[in-house]
Amino acid sequence: MKIVALAGGVGGAKLAHGLAQTLPPQDLTVIVNTGDDFEHLGLTICPDLDTVCYTLAGLANSSTGWGRENETWNTITNIEKLGGPNWFRLGDQDFGTHIERTRRLKEGKSLSQITQEFCTAWGIQPTVLPMSDSPVRTIVCTDEGELAFQEYFVHRQCHPRVSGFRFEGAATAQPTHGARTALEAADAIIICPSNPWVSIDPILRVLKEINKPVVAVSPIIGGKTVKGPAAKMYAELGIEPSALAVAEHYQRLLAGFILDNKDKQLSDKFRGKILVTDTLMNSNADRARLARDVLHFIGSIQI
Amino acid sequence: MKIVALAGGVGGAKLAHGLAQTLPPQDLTVIVNTGDDFEHLGLTICPDLDTVCYTLAGLANSSTGWGRENETWNTITNIEKLGGPNWFRLGDQDFGTHIERTRRLKEGKSLSQITQEFCTAWGIQPTVLPMSDSPVRTIVCTDEGELAFQEYFVHRQCHPRVSGFRFEGAATAQPTHGARTALEAADAIIICPSNPWVSIDPILRVLKEINKPVVAVSPIIGGKTVKGPAAKMYAELGIEPSALAVAEHYQRLLAGFILDNKDKQLSDKFRGKILVTDTLMNSNADRARLARDVLHFIGSIQI
Numbered sequence: 001m002k003i004v005a006l007a008g009g010v011g012g013a014k015l016a017h018g019l020a021q022t023l024p025p026q027d028l029t030v031i032v033n034t035g036d037d038f039e040h041l042g043l044t045i046c047p048d049l050d051t052v053c054y055t056l057a058g059l060a061n062s063s064t065g066w067g068r069e070n071e072t073w074n075t076i077t078n079i080e081k082l083g084g085p086n087w088f089r090l091g092d093q094d095f096g097t098h099i100e101r102t103r104r105l106k107e108g109k110s111l112s113q114i115t116q117e118f119c120t121a122w123g124i125q126p127t128v129l130p131m132s133d134s135p136v137r138t139i140v141c142t143d144e145g146e147l148a149f150q151e152y153f154v155h156r157q158c159h160p161r162v163s164g165f166r167f168e169g170a171a172t173a174q175p176t177h178g179a180r181t182a183l184e185a186a187d188a189i190i191i192c193p194s195n196p197w198v199s200i201d202p203i204l205r206v207l208k209e210i211n212k213p214v215v216a217v218s219p220i221i222g223g224k225t226v227k228g229p230a231a232k233m234y235a236e237l238g239i240e241p242s243a244l245a246v247a248e249h250y251q252r253l254l255a256g257f258i259l260d261n262k263d264k265q266l267s268d269k270f271r272g273k274i275l276v277t278d279t280l281m282n283s284n285a286d287r288a289r290l291a292r293d294v295l296h297f298i299g300s301i302q303i
Numbered sequence: 304m305k306i307v308a309l310a311g312g313v314g315g316a317k318l319a320h321g322l323a324q325t326l327p328p329q330d331l332t333v334i335v336n337t338g339d340d341f342e343h344l345g346l347t348i349c350p351d352l353d354t355v356c357y358t359l360a361g362l363a364n365s366s367t368g369w370g371r372e373n374e375t376w377n378t379i380t381n382i383e384k385l386g387g388p389n390w391f392r393l394g395d396q397d398f399g400t401h402i403e404r405t406r407r408l409k410e411g412k413s414l415s416q417i418t419q420e421f422c423t424a425w426g427i428q429p430t431v432l433p434m435s436d437s438p439v440r441t442i443v444c445t446d447e448g449e450l451a452f453q454e455y456f457v458h459r460q461c462h463p464r465v466s467g468f469r470f471e472g473a474a475t476a477q478p479t480h481g482a483r484t485a486l487e488a489a490d491a492i493i494i495c496p497s498n499p500w501v502s503i504d505p506i507l508r509v510l511k512e513i514n515k516p517v518v519a520v521s522p523i524i525g526g527k528t529v530k531g532p533a534a535k536m537y538a539e540l541g542i543e544p545s546a547l548a549v550a551e552h553y554q555r556l557l558a559g560f561i562l563d564n565k566d567k568q569l570s571d572k573f574r575g576k577i578l579v580t581d582t583l584m585n586s587n588a589d590r591a592r593l594a595r596d597v598l599h600f601i602g603s604i605q606i
Binding site for chain 1: 344345346374375377378379380381382384385386387394395396397398399400402403405406409420421424425
C-alpha cells in the first residue's frame, strides 16, 4: 500500500516516524508544510521540514519535539551578546542545517533537491518533500494586525487573537514534482495530527486537488491539542475545539477519520467512517502502533 | 602619546593587546587588515578583525591564537555531515559573529560601524577599525596559479610556491573615516609583528600615505616566523628571511625598527634606529612589556 502523509511539525513528524517504522521506505512519501518557513539572520529556516527530518533520522530532541538532541547554544548566545535578534532560539547543530541549506539554495538548487540530499546524509529512507519549491508564507490575521507566522508563533507566543489566515504565494505555487508523482501513485493519503489551520491547510492549498482516499488523525484530544495553538485558534474563530471540529474542517476530503479513545463519546456524531484508538504518541512504539492502526483502518474502509 | 597600530592576525593582535594594557583607550587605534576577508557559507568572514577583537576582549583561544576560547564545533560538524564545505573550521561561537556581522552588512551598515558595535558589546575600549569599508581581497600568485588568500592559506595550507601578491580593490578602496582621523591625530604608527606581505602591505596600500613616524616590530626571529608563512614567502620570493629583510621591506617608511635579542648579531647591518629586545609574546605580561619597550623606543627616537 503506497501512502502519502501530509505533515506539519511535531505531531506530524511523530506519525510520519511511526509510518516509517511500519511501511517499506519506497511506499512512504511525507509531504511537509513549508508555510512556516522564513528568512531569519540571513538564513532560510524550514521548521517543519527539519522537525520531520530530525525525527525520522532519530536526531530530534525527544523532550521538545523540535530541534536536535544533545544540542548546544553557543552560536545564538554570541549573537545575543552582540545585540542581535535572539527571539528565535536556534541550536548550534541546527544552525549548520540552515547555513548549508541556504548555501545550496543560493547555488540554485531547489528545496526538494536539498531536502533529498539532507535525507541521504542523515540516512532517512522514506521520501520527504517540501509541499512546493516556491515560497509559500503563512500570514496570521490577528486583532493586532497581520503577522508572519513565526512572528505570531514564536516571537508573540500565539498571544494575539486569531481572525483568519492567508497563505502568500499558495495560489501560484506548484506542488513539487515528487509530490505530484507520489500523489498519483498513492493508494491513500494520511493527514497527520498537525494543526489543520496552519500546518495542513497550506499543503492542501498548494496540492489543490487530491483524488485519492484521505484519512485524517485528529490533533485535538479532549478539546485540547497535545502541543501548539490549534485549539486556541478554533476557539478564537468561534468554533468549539474538538475532534469533531477537525473532521468538519476536512470534511469534503475525508474517507475516514481517526480520533482518540478519550473522545469516544463523540463517536455517534460522526457521519463518516471512524476509528477510535489511542492517538497520543509518547514513545517510538506508540508511533508505530498508531501507524499500524491507521494503515489497518485504511485497509478496512477501502474494502 | 597617540598611537595607531597596524595589525594582521595573531602576532598583531598580541601586540595590540599589549598596547591596550599600556595606553589609555582613547590613545590607541588599531587598524586591521581586511585583505584576508572572504565570503564563505554565505557569510562575510573577517579573520584578522576577529582575531584582534577576540584577543582584546580576552575571548581568544590562547592555544591557537585565533578563534574563541571554550569553543564547540557542532555547527561545522553538522555541515560536514551534510556534505558541505568543511575545510574552513569555524567554531559555534565564532559562527555567531559571522552570522550577525553578515546580517548587519545586509542591513546596510558599514564594516567599521559593525566592528565598533561588536567592540562595545565585547567591552573593548581602544578603537578597532577595518582598514577600509570597501572589500579588498588579497590574491596569492603561485606556481599553481592565482589563489584567493584563504584558499592558499587554509585550504592549501600554504603549500603552493608564492611568486607575488595582488590586492584586489586596494587601488580604489578608501581608508575608513576613523582610520584617516586616527592617522592625522597620531604621534606615531606601530607596525605590529604581522606578515609584511599579506597582513601589513594591504593596509599600507589602502592607507596610501603615512606622514607620521613609523616603527615596525619584526615578525621574523632567527630567520623564522612564530606563526604563519612570512618566512616561507620571503624564501620563495628569493629573499633570505630575516629581521633585516623585514626592515628592508618597510625601509622607506621606518623611523625605527624593533628586532629580537636572538637577532642581536644583525644589529650592525641596520642603517636606522633600532631596538633589540625580547619580541616573543607568550604571556599577557610579555605583550605589555613589549608594548612598553616599543613606546619607550618611540619616545626616545622622537627626541
